Amino acid sequence: MSGAKSLLEAAEDKVMEQLSDAIKGYNSTAAFSCGGTVPIDIRSTTRYGDFTSAKTPITSPPVTIRWDDQDGxxxxxxxxxxxxxKENVLEKLVKSCQPATFGFGGGNVLDERIRKAGKLEASEFSTSFNPYDYGIVDAVSQALLPGIARPEGIDKVENGANAQHWGVVAELYKLNAYSAPSDKFKPHVDTPRxxxxxxxxxxxxxxxxxxxxxxxxHKSVERFFDLGRNDSKTDSTIHWAAFYSDCEHExxxxxxxxxxTLTYQLYVSEHLGGVVHPTFPTADPKFYPLYQSLKEMLESPAFMKKGxxxxFHCVHQYAHTNNTANQRLPHALKGIDVVIFTIFKSLGLKTQxxxxxxxxxxEGELDWNDPEFDEEESEKSAKSLTRALPEFKEIVILGEEAGFEPQDFELAKHWGKYDIFEHVKWLDQGDQKNNEIAMAFPEWCGNEHETGWWYSFAAILVDVPPFSKRNLGED
Known part of the structure; x- marks a missing residue:
C-alpha cells in the first residue's frame, strides 16, 4: 500500500509541477488574449446592462448601425x-463597404490574396454599441493590462502617469464585412497606430x-475564437476577442x-474607471489559455484524489489590510489572479x-520549553497549517493582555471564527513584497520591549472535492 501511495503522490507532484510551470510562464507565453460574450435582449431599451443586481447577467439591446454613402x-x-x-438592408451595408487594405512597409496595401474583406472607416458610420457599457474594456484591463503596464525598469509613461493608475482606452477603428464564399485575412501581425x-x-x-x-x-500558444458561434438557434449573442499587437492572427x-465586426484600437492611458459585474463576468474563462490545463488537472484521478x-497567493498587490477590501475583492483582481479565480469558479468549485x-x-507558536520538543518535526507540522481569516480587516494590536505573542484565542476574539487548513496544495510560493502587516503585538527580548509583526497575504482558496464526487460542470 505504501508503494502505491508513493506512486500516487509522485503523480500528483508531477501534475502540480506542470501546472506551476504553466502559471510561471503565463505572463510571458500565454497572457496574450481574452474573449467573451454579451447576450442580446431584444426587450431591452437601455444601452447599459443591469449592474444593480448580482443575479442578473449583463445584456445588450439590439445594436444599431448607421452608415454614409461615398458622398457623405x-x-x-x-x-x-x-x-x-430586412436582409436586403444587410446586403446594402455590405455593398457600401470599400475593399479592406492592410498595413505593410509603413503604408496600406490592397491585395485580396492576403486579405479579402470590406470596410467602413470610423468616420463613415456610427453605432449604438459601446464596449465600456458591458464591462468589456474592464475585462481587457484585468486580463491584458498587467502584462504591459509594468515593463522592467519603467514606472511611468511619458506624461508622468503612474503605472498603477493605467487604464485602457478603446478607440473605434473600422467596421469590417467578411462574406462567403471566401473572404479571409491570412496570418499577419498588426502595425501599431x-x-x-x-x-x-x-x-x-x-x-x-x-x-x-x-x-x-503568440510564440507556441494559439487560441481560436469562433465569433459566430451561438449556443442555440434562437440565441443572439455578441462575441468579442482582444489580443496584443505583437500576436500573429488570421x-x-x-x-x-x-x-x-467592429474593430477597436486599444491604448494605454490613465485609468478611467468602470464597473465589473460581480457575478456574470463579461470575459469567458474558457478563452483563457490556462483553462484547459486547470480543467485537465482536476479531471486527473492522480490529483488530490481525496480532495x-x-x-494560490495573489501575484498582484492589493491593499488588503483594510475593511474596504471585502467590497473590492474578488472584483478588483487582475492579470493571472483574475484568470485563476474565474476559471476555478466557472468549473463549479467554491472559490474565495x-x-x-x-x-x-x-512557527511562532512552537513550544520550545517542552522536554519532548522535536524542532524539526514541529516546524514541519507547523508549516503544514494554513490559517485563513474570515474577512479582510484593518491592522490590529494583539497580545496586550498577556504581553507575549498572540495565540489562536486572540485571533478568534478579533477576527471571529477562522479556518485552519492542513496541507494546502499551493500553486505558487508567494512573493514577500505582496504581504502586508496584519497585526502587531508587544514582545520582550530580555529586558527590552519591542514590537512584533505578523503578515498576511491575499490568497485564492479553492475547495476541491474528492475525485469520486468531482463534477466540473460550469456555473
Missing part, C-alpha cells in the same frame, strides 16, 4: 440581429455565418453568410479570496 449622405440604418425581412497602442479588440455582431474563425497565436475563410484545499497568515505565525 446617410445611406442606411440596420439593427443586429437583423430583423426578418501609436506609441501607446498595445492591442486590438474585435466585436462580432450577431448575424448568421459559418467560418471566419479568428486564430490568435481570419479563416467565411463559408456562408456575412461576418460583421482538499488548493491555494481571503487573507492568509504568513507561515511564520505557525
Amino acid at each position: 449622405d446617410v445611406a442606411g440604418k440596420i439593427q443586429f440581429p437583423v430583423p426578418s425581412g 501609436g506609441l501607446t497602442q498595445f492591442g486590438s479588440l474585435v466585436v462580432c455582431l450577431p448575424n448568421p455565418h459559418e467560418g471566419g474563425i479568428l486564430r490568435v497565436a 481570419v479563416l475563410p467565411v463559408t456562408s453568410g456575412h461576418r460583421i 482538499g484545499t488548493l491555494g 479570496v481571503r487573507p492568509v497568515l504568513d507561515q511564520e505565525f505557525n
Whole structure:
C-alpha cells in the first residue's frame, strides 16, 4: 500500500509541477488574449446592462448601425440581429463597404490574396454599441493590462502617469464585412497606430455565418475564437476577442453568410474607471489559455484524489489590510489572479479570496520549553497549517493582555471564527513584497520591549472535492 501511495503522490507532484510551470510562464507565453460574450435582449431599451443586481447577467439591446454613402449622405440604418425581412438592408451595408487594405512597409496595401474583406472607416458610420457599457474594456484591463503596464525598469509613461493608475482606452477603428464564399485575412501581425497602442479588440455582431474563425497565436500558444458561434438557434449573442499587437492572427475563410465586426484600437492611458459585474463576468474563462490545463488537472484521478484545499497567493498587490477590501475583492483582481479565480469558479468549485497568515505565525507558536520538543518535526507540522481569516480587516494590536505573542484565542476574539487548513496544495510560493502587516503585538527580548509583526497575504482558496464526487460542470 505504501508503494502505491508513493506512486500516487509522485503523480500528483508531477501534475502540480506542470501546472506551476504553466502559471510561471503565463505572463510571458500565454497572457496574450481574452474573449467573451454579451447576450442580446431584444426587450431591452437601455444601452447599459443591469449592474444593480448580482443575479442578473449583463445584456445588450439590439445594436444599431448607421452608415454614409461615398458622398457623405446617410445611406442606411440596420439593427443586429437583423430583423426578418430586412436582409436586403444587410446586403446594402455590405455593398457600401470599400475593399479592406492592410498595413505593410509603413503604408496600406490592397491585395485580396492576403486579405479579402470590406470596410467602413470610423468616420463613415456610427453605432449604438459601446464596449465600456458591458464591462468589456474592464475585462481587457484585468486580463491584458498587467502584462504591459509594468515593463522592467519603467514606472511611468511619458506624461508622468503612474503605472498603477493605467487604464485602457478603446478607440473605434473600422467596421469590417467578411462574406462567403471566401473572404479571409491570412496570418499577419498588426502595425501599431501609436506609441501607446498595445492591442486590438474585435466585436462580432450577431448575424448568421459559418467560418471566419479568428486564430490568435503568440510564440507556441494559439487560441481560436469562433465569433459566430451561438449556443442555440434562437440565441443572439455578441462575441468579442482582444489580443496584443505583437500576436500573429488570421481570419479563416467565411463559408456562408456575412461576418460583421467592429474593430477597436486599444491604448494605454490613465485609468478611467468602470464597473465589473460581480457575478456574470463579461470575459469567458474558457478563452483563457490556462483553462484547459486547470480543467485537465482536476479531471486527473492522480490529483488530490481525496480532495482538499488548493491555494494560490495573489501575484498582484492589493491593499488588503483594510475593511474596504471585502467590497473590492474578488472584483478588483487582475492579470493571472483574475484568470485563476474565474476559471476555478466557472468549473463549479467554491472559490474565495481571503487573507492568509504568513507561515511564520505557525512557527511562532512552537513550544520550545517542552522536554519532548522535536524542532524539526514541529516546524514541519507547523508549516503544514494554513490559517485563513474570515474577512479582510484593518491592522490590529494583539497580545496586550498577556504581553507575549498572540495565540489562536486572540485571533478568534478579533477576527471571529477562522479556518485552519492542513496541507494546502499551493500553486505558487508567494512573493514577500505582496504581504502586508496584519497585526502587531508587544514582545520582550530580555529586558527590552519591542514590537512584533505578523503578515498576511491575499490568497485564492479553492475547495476541491474528492475525485469520486468531482463534477466540473460550469456555473
